[in-house]
Amino acid sequence: MIYLDNAATTPMLPEVVEAYEKATANFFNPSSLYQPALFLRERCENVKAKICKKLGVNFDGNFIFTGSATEANNLALFGLARKNFEKILVTEGEHPSVYNSALALQQQGYVVEFVPLAPNGEIDYVKLDEMMTPSTGLVSVIHVSNETGAVNDLARISRIIRRKNKSCIFHSDGVQAFGKLSFILGNFGVDAYTISAHKMHGPKGIGGLWVRDRKLLKPIMHGGEQEYNLRPGTENTANIFAFEAAVNALSVMDYDKLEKVCSAFKNNLSPNIKCNLQQHSPYILSITCPGVKGETLVNMLSDKEVYIGTGSSCSSKKVGNKSLASMGLKKKDIEGSLRISFSKLTSPDLAARAAQILSEAYETLKAKMK
Amino acid sequence: MQKVILLRYGEIHLKGKNRGSFERLLLSNLKDSVAGFSCKVENRDGRYILSGFDENQTEEIASRASKVFGFVSYSLADKIEAKTEKIEEYFRSFFPQQFAGNSQFSVQTFRFEVKRADKTFPVHSDEFASHLGGIVLELFPHLKVDLHKPELTVSVDIRLGGVCFISTEKIACHGGLPVGCSGRALALLSGGIDSPVAAFMLAKRGMKLEFLHFHSYPYTSKEARAKVVKLAQIVRAFTGKTKLHICSFTHIQEEIHKNCRGDYMITIMRRFMMRIAEKMCLAKSMSAIVTGENLAQVASQTVEGLASTDAVLEKLPVFRPVLAFDKNEIIALANKIGTYQTSVLPYEDCCTAFLPQNPLIKPNLEKVEKEESRLDIEKLVEEAIAGIEVEEIE
Numbered sequence: 001m002i003y004l005d006n007a008a009t010t011p012m013l014p015e016v017v018e019a020y021e022k023a024t025a026n027f028f029n030p031s032s033l034y035q036p037a038l039f040l041r042e043r044c045e046n047v048k049a050k051i052c053k054k055l056g057v058n059f060d061g062n063f064i065f066t067g068s069a070t071e072a073n074n075l076a077l078f079g080l081a082r083k084n085f086e087k088i089l090v091t092e093g094e095h096p097s098v099y100n101s102a103l104a105l106q107q108q109g110y111v112v113e114f115v116p117l118a119p120n121g122e123i124d125y126v127k128l129d130e131m132m133t134p135s136t137g138l139v140s141v142i143h144v145s146n147e148t149g150a151v152n153d154l155a156r157i158s159r160i161i162r163r164k165n166k167s168c169i170f171h172s173d174g175v176q177a178f179g180k181l182s183f184i185l186g187n188f189g190v191d192a193y194t195i196s197a198h199k200m201h202g203p204k205g206i207g208g209l210w211v212r213d214r215k216l217l218k219p220i221m222h223g224g225e226q227e228y229n230l231r232p233g234t235e236n237t238a239n240i241f242a243f244e245a246a247v248n249a250l251s252v253m254d255y256d257k258l259e260k261v262c263s264a265f266k267n268n269l270s271p272n273i274k275c276n277l278q279q280h281s282p283y284i285l286s287i288t289c290p291g292v293k294g295e296t297l298v299n300m301l302s303d304k305e306v307y308i309g310t311g312s313s314c315s316s317k318k319v320g321n322k323s324l325a326s327m328g329l330k331k332k333d334i335e336g337s338l339r340i341s342f343s344k345l346t347s348p349d350l351a352a353r354a355a356q357i358l359s360e361a362y363e364t365l366k367a368k369m370k
Numbered sequence: 371m372q373k374v375i376l377l378r379y380g381e382i383h384l385k386g387k388n389r390g391s392f393e394r395l396l397l398s399n400l401k402d403s404v405a406g407f408s409c410k411v412e413n414r415d416g417r418y419i420l421s422g423f424d425e426n427q428t429e430e431i432a433s434r435a436s437k438v439f440g441f442v443s444y445s446l447a448d449k450i451e452a453k454t455e456k457i458e459e460y461f462r463s464f465f466p467q468q469f470a471g472n473s474q475f476s477v478q479t480f481r482f483e484v485k486r487a488d489k490t491f492p493v494h495s496d497e498f499a500s501h502l503g504g505i506v507l508e509l510f511p512h513l514k515v516d517l518h519k520p521e522l523t524v525s526v527d528i529r530l531g532g533v534c535f536i537s538t539e540k541i542a543c544h545g546g547l548p549v550g551c552s553g554r555a556l557a558l559l560s561g562g563i564d565s566p567v568a569a570f571m572l573a574k575r576g577m578k579l580e581f582l583h584f585h586s587y588p589y590t591s592k593e594a595r596a597k598v599v600k601l602a603q604i605v606r607a608f609t610g611k612t613k614l615h616i617c618s619f620t621h622i623q624e625e626i627h628k629n630c631r632g633d634y635m636i637t638i639m640r641r642f643m644m645r646i647a648e649k650m651c652l653a654k655s656m657s658a659i660v661t662g663e664n665l666a667q668v669a670s671q672t673v674e675g676l677a678s679t680d681a682v683l684e685k686l687p688v689f690r691p692v693l694a695f696d697k698n699e700i701i702a703l704a705n706k707i708g709t710y711q712t713s714v715l716p717y718e719d720c721c722t723a724f725l726p727q728n729p730l731i732k733p734n735l736e737k738v739e740k741e742e743s744r745l746d747i748e749k750l751v752e753e754a755i756a757g758i759e760v761e762e763i764e
Binding site for chain 2: 293295296297299300302303368369
């Protein structure tokens, strides 16, 4: 099996599984008042501090664990939006959890506008500047596109936003960036940032939202006082400690390794297959196989135990790919697009082999479609 | 007293000397529908009775039984001995208990409907109805009798053999005739909205169906295939145990694409489907093909398109029960059957692979045959049939 759909999810590392199993034995509820529970609560806070340190931001009771990154994005958009905002801006290339939340805000009466992407896959900075007004209250821009791997320049976006409105809240969905790119979030001028564990070899069922000042946020679910009254529900301690193990396993060497893996894949691709972006995260590669449907190739490769995706798995049921369309790709090319996504567990040799298998399948299919 | 489900048939009443055979078939289909439940199934002079089941399963058993074609209505009933004092006792003690706190007793008006299949029962129907009405009025003085438009009708059904069934609600079933009384046919199942409805309609007229699905993996997904299995399982509640034959259409489509004009793709594809279907039917001694085609819905379903597909058939008729329906009428039926939500799942069917820009709307038979002459039709059909996989829809 060659698994190249790591933007959908990644396998848990053995040390993550071990941490998870160990943590399930400690069954106490961190909200209880006796010693073992208090100890557990403190450990959860330490995990948050560790994550914030990795992100490059201060931790001051301003990191909230959620049940998924989708929930964290919902909490960000609905929890940060205020009725007096004149406008909310998000990009056309957001993950459905931001995009559809923005549409829902629109239905609630907010003015929401969608900033297009430039042909290089990043947000169109000029358009953003044009659309940004002094009373725009909230901007949400994905850090690394889950569909194309394009990396948005958050510092630049922050400058554009602040020039118009110093107090505008800036949220970014960092699910495909955290643990994969080397950056200091504190330098970007971001107010809220979403992360996920299972995209970086952690467990499913846990995400998180860092927020610069938790007073900016109001809860979207109501219940107990967990997570500073911002996200009720008993903490999923096993997932929290497994997440910690995944964070511990991050290495500064990962990025360089991934560049080699991605290059090995590209170097073995048929010259008829096009890469959609020149510059992108080495973890995600968007390609177009002209003249065929991506889904057919996914099926053909699946029979050879090579697993890839057509786009974001959270939106793969729908025809098309929002990001590629916003970048200006033609419908035909979007139909033939595929998303290849790697992890630190992918070897350059396997990536090369997968590219060869894909290229062969593509040429066979193209000959039949002529 | 015993809780039972009482089912009534409709059109079978009109059958003459062979009514017995219809009744036996209906009984066998009813037994099949509740197979797996511990439950007694019997036909008692024209009433079908389910009894002896776990009361927690009443809803599930009733739901299954109500989908057996041939029945027009069912009731959840209490079975008691058909003796006047027992029936009076029932209405004095059990009936008020049963309905205390039940919304049915928020009604203001009621009537009794007494039927005596057993004419040896000592009191006449009307007389007994007013007697029982009197008992209920004593207990619930706020109620009024309304013989014309009552809010609650209490049915007392006195049958042969000294049993009486008491019920207050008649729930409609789907009518029709028992599956198996009108021969056997092969229904094409595409995965869309129309074909399960077409199958439902023919099964309703008593046809025993098996299903045939064409898929084009890897051009279509495994999810599309799983969706068709799911549809067959839903329709199975009406058709009884059946088989889904899954035929890979990929090679045929590739050959048509390679050798024939693009705009003929759909027409030639559908002619192949019909050939395969007819050949399978004949091998299985089936008498007809059922499709969900709907006049003028898409380019291939024009009268010329249908004629060009029918032209390949040598012996068998094609039944197209939804031919003249509007789409919203088909959707209404699909919702009633329970297939709609599955049918609209967004997986592409085999017609979308190699879809031409402009399919032929009015194919000319001579030209179609000329295009097809470039293919080894017989071999392609044989190969496709040889590769068919069968899913048992239990």
